[in-house]
Amino acid sequence: MATQLAEPEASSQASPESVVIRFAGDSGDGMQLTGGQFTLSTALSGNDLATFPDFPAEIRAPQGTLFGVSAFQINFGSTEIDTAGDAPDVLVAMNPAALKTNVGALKPGGLIIADSGEFTKRNLEKAHYAASPLEDGSLAKWQLLAFDISAQTLESVKPFGLGNKEALRCKNMWTLGLALWMFDRDRQPLVDWLNAKFRKNPVLAEANIAALNAGHAYGETAELSGSLHKVHLDPVEAPAGLYRTISGAEAVALGLVMGAKLADLQMFFGGYPITPASSILHYLATMKEFGVTTFQAEDEIAAIASAIGASYAGHLGVTSSSGPGIALKGEAMGLAVMTELPLVIVNSQRGGPSTGLPTKTEQSDLYQAVYGRNGDTPMPVIAARSPGDAFECAIEACRIATQYMTPVILLTDGYIANAAEPWKVPDPAAYAPFPARFLTTRNGPDGNLLPYARDEKGARPWIKPGTPGLMHRIGGIEKNPGTGNLDYSPAAHQAMTDARKAKVDGVAKGIPAQEVTLGEERGKLAVVGWGSTFGPIHQAVRRARGRGLDVSHIHVRHIWPLPENLGDLLRGYERILVPEMNTGQFKTVLRDQFLVDAKPYNKTSGQPFTIAEIEAAIEGALA
Amino acid sequence: MNDMTPIGVTTTLKDWESDQEVRWCPGCGDYAILKAVQRTLPEIGADPAKTVFVSGIGCSSRFPYYVESYGFHTIHGRAPAVATGIKLSNPELDIWLITGDGDGMSIGGNHTMHLIRRNLNCQIMLFNNEIYGLTKGQYSPTSRLGTTSPTTPLGSVDRPASPCAFALGAGARFIARGFDVSKHLPEVLKAAHAHKGAAFIEIFQNCIVYNKDRFEDFAAPKGAEDRQLWLKHGEPMLFGSEKTGGIKGIALDHENLCLKVVDVVDRDWQAAKVIVHDVTNRSVAHMLVELPFGAFPMALGVIYDDPRPTYEDALLGQDATAREGKDTSLAHLLAKGQTWTVED
Numbered sequence: 001m002a003t004q005l006a007e008p009e010a011s012s013q014a015s016p017e018s019v020v021i022r023f024a025g026d027s028g029d030g031m032q033l034t035g036g037q038f039t040l041s042t043a044l045s046g047n048d049l050a051t052f053p054d055f056p057a058e059i060r061a062p063q064g065t066l067f068g069v070s071a072f073q074i075n076f077g078s079t080e081i082d083t084a085g086d087a088p089d090v091l092v093a094m095n096p097a098a099l100k101t102n103v104g105a106l107k108p109g110g111l112i113i114a115d116s117g118e119f120t121k122r123n124l125e126k127a128h129y130a131a132s133p134l135e136d137g138s139l140a141k142w143q144l145l146a147f148d149i150s151a152q153t154l155e156s157v158k159p160f161g162l163g164n165k166e167a168l169r170c171k172n173m174w175t176l177g178l179a180l181w182m183f184d185r186d187r188q189p190l191v192d193w194l195n196a197k198f199r200k201n202p203v204l205a206e207a208n209i210a211a212l213n214a215g216h217a218y219g220e221t222a223e224l225s226g227s228l229h230k231v232h233l234d235p236v237e238a239p240a241g242l243y244r245t246i247s248g249a250e251a252v253a254l255g256l257v258m259g260a261k262l263a264d265l266q267m268f269f270g271g272y273p274i275t276p277a278s279s280i281l282h283y284l285a286t287m288k289e290f291g292v293t294t295f296q297a298e299d300e301i302a303a304i305a306s307a308i309g310a311s312y313a314g315h316l317g318v319t320s321s322s323g324p325g326i327a328l329k330g331e332a333m334g335l336a337v338m339t340e341l342p343l344v345i346v347n348s349q350r351g352g353p354s355t356g357l358p359t360k361t362e363q364s365d366l367y368q369a370v371y372g373r374n375g376d377t378p379m380p381v382i383a384a385r386s387p388g389d390a391f392e393c394a395i396e397a398c399r400i401a402t403q404y405m406t407p408v409i410l411l412t413d414g415y416i417a418n419a420a421e422p423w424k425v426p427d428p429a430a431y432a433p434f435p436a437r438f439l440t441t442r443n444g445p446d447g448n449l450l451p452y453a454r455d456e457k458g459a460r461p462w463i464k465p466g467t468p469g470l471m472h473r474i475g476g477i478e479k480n481p482g483t484g485n486l487d488y489s490p491a492a493h494q495a496m497t498d499a500r501k502a503k504v505d506g507v508a509k510g511i512p513a514q515e516v517t518l519g520e521e522r523g524k525l526a527v528v529g530w531g532s533t534f535g536p537i538h539q540a541v542r543r544a545r546g547r548g549l550d551v552s553h554i555h556v557r558h559i560w561p562l563p564e565n566l567g568d569l570l571r572g573y574e575r576i577l578v579p580e581m582n583t584g585q586f587k588t589v590l591r592d593q594f595l596v597d598a599k600p601y602n603k604t605s606g607q608p609f610t611i612a613e614i615e616a617a618i619e620g621a622l623a
Numbered sequence: 624m625n626d627m628t629p630i631g632v633t634t635t636l637k638d639w640e641s642d643q644e645v646r647w648c649p650g651c652g653d654y655a656i657l658k659a660v661q662r663t664l665p666e667i668g669a670d671p672a673k674t675v676f677v678s679g680i681g682c683s684s685r686f687p688y689y690v691e692s693y694g695f696h697t698i699h700g701r702a703p704a705v706a707t708g709i710k711l712s713n714p715e716l717d718i719w720l721i722t723g724d725g726d727g728m729s730i731g732g733n734h735t736m737h738l739i740r741r742n743l744n745c746q747i748m749l750f751n752n753e754i755y756g757l758t759k760g761q762y763s764p765t766s767r768l769g770t771t772s773p774t775t776p777l778g779s780v781d782r783p784a785s786p787c788a789f790a791l792g793a794g795a796r797f798i799a800r801g802f803d804v805s806k807h808l809p810e811v812l813k814a815a816h817a818h819k820g821a822a823f824i825e826i827f828q829n830c831i832v833y834n835k836d837r838f839e840d841f842a843a844p845k846g847a848e849d850r851q852l853w854l855k856h857g858e859p860m861l862f863g864s865e866k867t868g869g870i871k872g873i874a875l876d877h878e879n880l881c882l883k884v885v886d887v888v889d890r891d892w893q894a895a896k897v898i899v900h901d902v903t904n905r906s907v908a909h910m911l912v913e914l915p916f917g918a919f920p921m922a923l924g925v926i927y928d929d930p931r932p933t934y935e936d937a938l939l940g941q942d943a944t945a946r947e948g949k950d951t952s953l954a955h956l957l958a959k960g961q962t963w964t965v966e967d
Contacts, residue, residue, distance in 0.1 A: 040961055043961075043963065044961060046963065046965065189961065235965075238965045239965065240964075240966055240967040241964070241965060242958055242962050242963075242964055243962060244959070244961065244962045245960075245961075254956065254957060257953070257956065258953060258957075261953060266712070268708060268711065270704075270708060287956070288942045288946050288949075289945065289946040289949035289950070289951050290951060290953070290956065293711055293712070293938075293942060295708070295711060297704060297737075298704075298733055298734065298736075299733060301701060301704065301734075302701070302703075302704035302707070302733075302734055302737070303704075305697065305704035305705045305708065305734075306704045306707045306708035306711070307708055308697075308705055309677075309705035309706060309708025309709040309712070310711065310712040312705070312708070312709060313709045313712035313713045313716065314712065314713065315712040317708065331698055331699075332698060332701065335697060335698050425957050425958045425962065426957060427954065428953040428954050429954075464713070465672075465673075465693035465709070465713070466673055466693075466713055466715060468672040469672065470672075471672060471691055471692050471693050471694075472693070472694075473641070473643070473687050473688050473693075473694035473695070473696065474694070474695055474696070475687075475688075475694075475695065475696025475697065476697065476698050477696060485688075486643070486688060
């Protein structure tokens with residue numbers, strides 16, 4: 001099924017339950033920072049939210065160009081928010097290029113706030129505008145509010161004697177001030193943050209605060225003009241407790257720390273810089289006191305090989321990367337499968353193949369995760385559905401890895417890694433420990449050592465080098481079942497291949513049965529998703545059900561092995577629709593495993609699904 | 624001295640022989656190296672439980688199976704990275720890295736470089752037979768120019784890499800050379816073990832099937848004294864004998880800033896200005912590893928030995944300092960940053 005990009009919704013709500021705002025500017029304009037701070041103040045005001053940072057692969061692309069535009073979208077409201085929103089209600093465009101690349105997504109009737117000071121002849125040319133869109137009437141279907149933010153900012157920071165360039169850097173704070181006014185937000189947390197950030201340069205702190213206040217004050221006065229109005233969103237109904245915002249990368253890091261703790265192990269993290277996975281390594285590098293050792297290796301292969309070495313020595317080895325880096329780790333994953341050592345491999349997927357789209361999201365590494373190694377090399381694969389869920393999934397990956405003596409792949413993606421959502425801070429005491437056990441005495445029937453003897457789960461014993469009397473040799477070469485000694489015999493390879501497969505298949509016995517996320521356990525249509533498509537699928541199914549359609553949402557966390565009841569569950573529906581940000585990978589797995597007629601719905605534009613796209617696909621599937 | 628050396632563990636050569644059948648070709652130089660290692664380990668008081676042999680892929684990399692200690696036969700070229708993870712997780716383990724010219728200089732060249740650069744405390748034994756043995760005789764990155772092999776039927780045209788020069792270039796603080804059947808090999812291994820840090824040992828090894836007697840020009844017993852320069856710290860660099868054409872020495876050619884061979888008359892090496900070997904002299908080490916064989920003898924023994932702080936001490940020390948006095952409550956960690964409370 002071809003992707004149909006959705007028509008923006010035409011309805012505009014008088015008193016909205018949620019608002020989508022997109023900040024867009026040059027990659028040097030500080031849009032990600034503006035978005036991040038707006039997110040924080042939104043969270044502090046008690047709204048639910050979801051964000052979508054969308055930035056170019058270049059660190060500082062040439063100024064004013066279309067490919068240098070960096071955007072940050074946030075959807076927030078007084079109801080449950082699962083996605084970053086389909087179409088923005090408000091677009092803040094800091095220059096012509098930002099307007100050009102983003103205005104198409106804006107809802108009809110939506111509000112454009114543009115910095116007219118940046119709509120110079122040169123900047124218009126760079127954005128390939130023949131005439132200024134602020135003046136030629138081409139933006140007529142939206143509300144336009146254009147004023148010289150640059151000049152306003154310069155004026156507001158004048159007392160601080162900054163150079164022109166430095167003064168203009170405060171533009172994002174001016175814009176943020178205006179946005180805070182629009183949505184009735186408290187400025188104090190921002191002021192505190194600026195004071196802390198510029199502790200060593202109080203003049204810059206004061207200048208930024210002045211710009212923030214000036215933007216806020218502008219809202220008060222501009223209100224008189226009528227184009228701008230204040231919007232108040234009530235806090236969302238949420239379970240009582242302590243909350244914070246969390247990004248997927250942070251959640252993975254915290255989940256790994258938690259998982260290692262529950263396994264009663266020290267963690268060793270071997271990583272190599274790659275977008276969008278590096279931030280996991282950055283977070284863990286600051287968490288040494290939780291028994292974490294981080295190692296920036298010379299390449300992706302060394303990153304995983306060092307983690308395997310660490311697991312061999314009795315730590316919990318972890319490595320992380322994104323698609324191309326995961327490809328490089330493939331052979332070493334085989335070594336971990338063959339030596340049956342615990343290992344967690346996090347793949348923050350991005351658009352592929354090859355270098356692909358480094359900063360954009362995709363789910364196209366599912367085949368790679370499930371099948372992408374030489375030989376019969378089974379490995380458990382789990383996928384996180386949201387930033388908060390990545391915490392739970394990281395713990396689950398640690399549990400499976402250490403309990404079954406196997407490498408485990410945890411799939412997230414660029415969207416989950418960068419996006420933030422409010423997160424109810426969990427109580428560590430609520431998690432059941434799964435302490436790892438090490439062999440300390442010979443385990444054979446006649447006092448010999450059997451490093452490849454198996455427990456009831458099919459797992460072999462974990463033996464730390466350094467343990468007296470248990471010296472033995474392991475390696476990537478085929479081995480004798482039991483002694484682990486080199487053994488190429490037909491019987492040994494058959495037995496070991498079977499044992500490795502049976503062990504990983506058996507993981508399914510220790511995972512929860514698949515539940516229906518929303519809807520009934522049988523019916524006309526099941527929409528089956530995995531990973532970060534959770535938000536748009538969930539909202540689309542909710543809306544479709546609201547219109548009386550017989551559709552249910554099933555979201556799968558355990559990709560391999562699949563939950564034991566999933567086949568029967570799927571057979572209870574007349575039709576199955578599998579939306580994925582790839583060309584149909586999970587669909588193929590479901591067809592193969594259950595012989596069900598799963599139909600694909602695919603998108604590979606580097607952008608998440610919109611709710612409207614999935615709604616349209618649901619209607620198409622039921623037609 | 625290596626302060627990780629276990630003291631007082633008494634073993635014999637037999638204790639270091641595993642129950643596995645050795646599967647190298649009869650007459651392979653690897654047998655002699657295995658024996659030299661099994662002879663050395665009892666002498667340094669090594670503890671089998673705390674000794675780990677880590678290897679990559681190739682004939683040499685089967686080595687760990689034959690030593691009664693912990694052993695990890697990893698994947699092609701990656702043993703240095705696996706060893707790094709092991710050592711950082713348990714610095715008490717004594718790690719012997721076994722690699723070859725293909726494994727360590729070709730597919731794993733990158734890891735070899737970084738292991739040496741970081742100065743992880745371990746012994747790196749690179750078995751150099753100048754050929755790919757296990758894959759049946761293709762030329763390797765150390766094969767001499769013009770080597771004919773299944774992949775270079777007309778002779779190789781690319782110049783060989785010099786493992787010791789490579790290691791020194793990567794920042795090695797210990798460089799030594801030996802060869803499989805040499806009686807001096809255990810001494811070299813002992814010196815490498817005593818060095819705290821990455822100790823790089825190139826061992827010329829005879830592949831009797833695909834590159835037979837490649838090193839006979841200097842390793843043959845006959846004429847050995849003329850073709851082998853055994854280096855000893857504090858002793859003059861002398862070779863040759865009265866019987867074979869006189870005692871010779873290595874001196875510095877001041878004009879050209881290189882080494883030269885000088886005749887030593889009446890054993891007066893000082894008059895001939897023969898250099899006294901100083902294992903801490905890095906400049907001379909560079910010259911020694913680059914000496915062209917033929918015009919010069921083959922430099923063997925401990926060429927360079929000047930320890931620097933190890934990687935694991937630096938990294939784990941930094942981690943330990945970072946942990947001092949830190950709050951290790953997971954509940955606090957999870958609730959970090961700006962939080963808000965939703966009331967009932």
